[in-house]
Amino acid sequence: xxxxxxxEQVSLDGFFVDAKGDMSWxxxxxxxxxxxxAGNASGNxxxxxxxxxxxxxxxxxxxxxxxxxxxxxxxxxxxLTKFVVSRTLExxxxxxxxxxxxxxxxxxxxxxxxxxxxxxxxxxxxxVSQLSAAGLIDExxxxxxxxxxxxxxxxxxxxxxxxPLKLIKTRAFSNGNVILYYESxxxx
Amino acid sequence: xxxxxxxEQVSLDGFFVDAKGDMSWxxxxxxxxxxxxAGNASGNxxxxxxxxxxxxxxxxxxxxxxxxxxxxxxxxxxxLTKFVVSRTLExxxxxxxxxxxxxxxxxxxxxxxxxxxxxxxxxxxxxVSQLSAAGLIDExxxxxxxxxxxxxxxxxxxxxxxxPLKLIKTRAFSNGNVILYYESxxxx
Numbered sequence: 608x609x610x611x612x613x614x615e616q617v618s619l620d621g622f623f624v625d626a627k628g629d630m631s632w633x634x635x636x637x638x639x640x641x642x643x644x645a646g647n648a649s650g651n652x653x654x655x656x657x658x659x660x661x662x663x664x665x666x667x668x669x670x671x672x673x674x675x676x677x678x679x680x681x682x683x684x685x686x687l688t689k690f691v692v693s694r695t696l697e698x699x700x701x702x703x704x705x706x707x708x709x710x711x712x713x714x715x716x717x718x719x720x721x722x723x724x725x726x727x728x729x730x731x732x733x734x735v736s737q738l739s740a741a742g743l744i745d746e747x748x749x750x751x752x753x754x755x756x757x758x759x760x761x762x763x764x765x766x767x768x769x770x771p772l773k774l775i776k777t778r779a780f781s782n783g784n785v786i787l788y789y790e791s792x793x794x795x
Numbered sequence: 796x797x798x799x800x801x802x803e804q805v806s807l808d809g810f811f812v813d814a815k816g817d818m819s820w821x822x823x824x825x826x827x828x829x830x831x832x833a834g835n836a837s838g839n840x841x842x843x844x845x846x847x848x849x850x851x852x853x854x855x856x857x858x859x860x861x862x863x864x865x866x867x868x869x870x871x872x873x874x875l876t877k878f879v880v881s882r883t884l885e886x887x888x889x890x891x892x893x894x895x896x897x898x899x900x901x902x903x904x905x906x907x908x909x910x911x912x913x914x915x916x917x918x919x920x921x922x923v924s925q926l927s928a929a930g931l932i933d934e935x936x937x938x939x940x941x942x943x944x945x946x947x948x949x950x951x952x953x954x955x956x957x958x959p960l961k962l963i964k965t966r967a968f969s970n971g972n973v974i975l976y977y978e979s980x981x982x983x
Contacts, residue, residue: 617809618809619809619935619937619960619975619977620809620949620950620951621805621806621807621808621809621810621949622809625957632957739943747807749807751939751975753959753960753961753962753977754957754958754959754960755927755951755954755957755958755960756951756954756957757951757952757953757954757955757956757957757958758954758955761808761809762808763808763943763944763945764945765945766943766944766945766946767945768945769813769820769942769943769944769945770942770943770945771941771942772807772941772942772943772971773941773971774941774967774971774972774973776967777965777967777973779962779964779965783960783961783962784962785962785965785973785975787807787939787973789807789941
């Protein structure tokens with residue numbers, strides 16, 4: 608049985624992208640934050656993306672710019688096993704990436720029951736909302752950034768039932784980010 | 796010069812009320828949380844409300860039920876100086892309450908310059924969004940509750956410019972709430 612985690616950057620008003628779909632406001636690098644994200648990318652988990660987030664990540668991490676700016680994170684992102692959910696993508700060019708073409712909830716439900724590394728979702732709001740509604744996400748790791756966007760999209764659009772969570776731990780960073788760890792309390 | 800603080804309960808997805816306008820999901824009382832809220836109500840600040848939040852509070856805190864369930868908080872809420880912003884309310888029946896009838900931003904801008912206790916906004920999303928957009932709120936005290944609502948209203952509807960904040964401190968509670976303290980970095 609694999610666990611599924613969502614690792615997500617949001618604004619104080621709960622948006623993971625602003626009204627234009629931009630998430631560049633979330634990149635507040637300093638030494639502590641860079642070390643934290645590099646530590647996350649150094650593990651052996653697998654990553655799960657929706658199509659939009661995949662395209663953005665696949666366009667950035669293999670680039671020389673990423674290797675220069677964040678070498679440790681880039682090495683991890685390129686090395687890790689990745690899955691992208693898409694009905695239209697024929698194949699994925701980013702190293703170690705597999706396309707999931709079937710029904711999202713069914714496919715991920717089956718992956719959870721199989722052996723393999725835990726799955727971490729990055730960004731990919733529509734994936735988070737669908738899997739949250741289906742009770743398939745075990746842990747939410749939500750990074751609250753120190754700003755208000757005013758408008759944007761939440762990670763939980765289309766979630767119709769209140770989803771109770773259990774707070775596990777928190778950590779505040781010198782760049783003003785706070786990460787909140789929650790276990791899902793949804794009935795499955 | 797008075798400071799203006801917003802003390803607000805939100806869900807993890809950033810909503811202060813759900814799609815039906817309900818905020819009863821935010822009431823997770825335990826000994827630690829009750830002591831914290833009683834401490835807040837024991838000071839000498841003044842409270843600022845929009846009409847909807849005022850009506851809800853004025854209907855609850857003076858009642859025998861509130862005195863029995865949360866005697867210390869109720870005593871403080873009834874004793875504190877209160878302001879309600881309303882164009883239509885003629886007078887306010889709740890003890891120590893004054894009606895503010897003029898333009899919100901002008902009135903509060905003038906109050907800030909005058910002498911008197913600091914002002915704390917509770918709930919009152921439309922007041923928070925208008926005063927945030929005008930750069931009149933000095934500090935945000937945001938309590939993130941351990942649940943996802945899926946739908947609702949944010950505190951910052953209508954805020955058109957990104958509002959940068961400075962994280963001051965955080966505190967996690969045994970009931971799963973986390974309070975995040977921010978100073979506004981808006982230019983005034």
